[in-house]
Amino acid sequence: MIYLKCFASAARRCFTQSPVCGLISTTARFAKCGSASLANSSPGVNACRRTSSLSNRGAVLHASCAISGGGSCFCRTRFRSVSTAVSKDVVLFEHDRGAFFRLLGFFCAGQFLFWVSLAHFAFTGLKETVITHDAAAAAGKGLPKLGGVSLNLGSSKWRYGFTVSCLTVGSLVLVAGSVFARRSVSRVLLHRGGQEVTFTTYYPFGGTSSFSAPLRHVSCVAHRAEAPSMIPVRVKGHAFYFLLDKQGRFHNARLFDVTVGAYRKL
Known part of the structure; x- marks a missing residue:
């Protein structure tokens, strides 16, 4: 202190x-x-x-x-x-992770297809098991129970619940992978004059897209020297944080710190 x-x-x-x-x-x-x-x-x-x-x-x-x-x-x-009024476009940050996001896209797609197929099997393949009292007495036991609930996996309650759960897990994996890719930054470009910045982000299968925003609408939550692995950047009008991997290359670290890497109250 x-x-x-x-x-x-x-x-x-x-x-x-x-x-x-x-x-x-x-x-x-x-x-x-x-x-x-x-x-x-x-x-x-x-x-x-x-x-x-x-x-x-x-x-x-x-x-x-x-x-x-x-x-x-x-x-x-x-x-x-450090002058921010640059006379030409300056690349502040660059990190090529196209191969990683291609693999991520295939992984998420595979997981989604797996859980969808499992949900289809649960909905169409599970049949309700009906055991009469005479058959139960002859066998010496009825349906197995868990917490007092009969494990009749073919019943409507189990069948619909298992189907919805599989679809939910598959959708969450696909959405999480897509959001992570869309918020992972490949390149940051400061335009001439220092008043506008362009972010290039990834798609799940390695593609990229760019958008521009005024520098006054960009705020870095954690300083480059303090962030452990990812630098979170907030852009006004966009949900979630944009992530800059510290393993990437900062072409002009000082200029980055006073432009994109500076904290602003949005």
């Missing part, structure tokens, strides 16, 4: 003394923690270097803070300006 207070104090002073205002994104992470010595500070400082990214119109604040043994706070801050 003391590191958070130290960093917040340094950021507040820096922004108070600078013309940058209207903060649109605030993300931070711990880069190095432990016993270390920062430059221009005394040896043996119990240091925790905190790297931040505070951006507004391409202005980025970086801060490194350390706490001494007596509780004193040492912070170094600096601004870096």
Whole structure:
């Protein structure tokens, strides 16, 4: 908590003394923690270097803070300006996963066909078993029971329930695979002028499609350095998050952080 207070104090002073205002994104992470010595500070400082990214119109604040043994706070801050008004179209992110989504499409289609065929068998193949009292007495037992309910799988209740359950599972697998493919991003393109961005997403069998949106309608929920594997991006007017796999290639990471990778209140 003391590191958070130290960093917040340094950021507040820096922004108070600078013309940058209207903060649109605030993300931070711990880069190095432990016993270390920062430059221009005394040896043996119990240091925790905190790297931040505070951006507004391409202005980025970086801060490194350390706490001494007596509780004193040492912070170094600096601004870096990244121009978002690009003179030509710039590819910010790219990740080719066509083969994976082709396999995903075949898997989902196979699962759907399997569950549909199982539902067809349940609806047409299961027959109700009728056991008379005389036959039950001769056999010494009646139908098996589970929780007091007779397991007559051919009865209307079991037959319709099993059929609906199979159709539900198959549909869920197909829909989940389709939604995941449609929200997985293959490429992000920032257009000339830096005011519009184009997302390219996948179809279940490896195909792609693109759509464009104003940059002000794009908000990144988690910073690129904090997201574990997928970077969730929200686009106004579209349901669910768009996912950028961190295994992809960021062609211009700094420009990405202050454009698509910045948090905006939509």
